[in-house]
Amino acid sequence: MKIKLENIGKTIKGQMIFQNVNVELMSGYIYGFVGYNGCGKTMLLRIISNLVKPSEGTISLDEQPYTILKTMPKIGIVLEKPDFFNELTGLENLEMLAKIRNEIHTEEIMQAIKTVGLFTQENKKVGKYSLGMRQRLGIAQAIMEDNDILILDEITSGLDEDGVNMIYEILKKEKAKGKLIIITSHNKIDIEELCDETYKFNNGTVHAYETD
Numbered sequence: 001m002k003i004k005l006e007n008i009g010k011t012i013k014g015q016m017i018f019q020n021v022n023v024e025l026m027s028g029y030i031y032g033f034v035g036y037n038g039c040g041k042t043m044l045l046r047i048i049s050n051l052v053k054p055s056e057g058t059i060s061l062d063e064q065p066y067t068i069l070k071t072m073p074k075i076g077i078v079l080e081k082p083d084f085f086n087e088l089t090g091l092e093n094l095e096m097l098a099k100i101r102n103e104i105h106t107e108e109i110m111q112a113i114k115t116v117g118l119f120t121q122e123n124k125k126v127g128k129y130s131l132g133m134r135q136r137l138g139i140a141q142a143i144m145e146d147n148d149i150l151i152l153d154e155i156t157s158g159l160d161e162d163g164v165n166m167i168y169e170i171l172k173k174e175k176a177k178g179k180l181i182i183i184t185s186h187n188k189i190d191i192e193e194l195c196d197e198t199y200k201f202n203n204g205t206v207h208a209y210e211t212d
């Protein structure tokens, strides 16, 4: 699977966020987006996820522009702070989200909960979860349905050392399964540990970036 961005630009209310973005993303690789606060990383993730249309340029999946695609691939997304219902437990939140596609049931959800280290916490209300636990639940939601593409914004924010190592392990396993993975992080170690290719956002431009 290949996602190709050609001359992608985004302008909001007359303000250019970025322009002429040319990037190719392939299954089996982990890509990193880096850059200062507000440079447009999340916006580009939204465009890649087909949640937002670009102002200019073409984005395609296996040479088919998104505008004519009949079905999008399965994408697991954690954009910024994961939003859950505080009055429901972690398990209930994931069960509710799983009902949208209706492809998986409690067994697969519990597997994802175990993978992210929330086993025994699944029946606690999310309102009582710490920031790191919410982040872990967000990751469980992204991986539970065996998605083709994983898009994880600020992957390690709010996680303790165990949580960070857990994320590294999960993403390396998902990569080995042939998933296309895109992350953003302000932590250089995340990028060095995980990414095959990194793109740096700077003043409206996006360029491949050498980490060494």
Ligand SMILES: Nc1ncnc2c1ncn2[C@@H]1O[C@H](COP(=O)(O)OP(=O)(O)OP(=O)(O)O)[C@@H](O)[C@H]1O
Pocket (backbone or CB within 6 Å): 012, 017, 035, 036, 037, 038, 039, 040, 041, 042, 043, 044
């Ligand atoms: N819905 C919106 N309406 C207007 N402007 C927006 C909207 N969403 C984002 N922006 C603007 O687009 C720019 C890029 O925001 P974005 O969230 O993509 O940055 P980011 O690189 O992800 O930042 P951070 O590192 O802080 O997460 C910012 O200037 C932001 O104010």
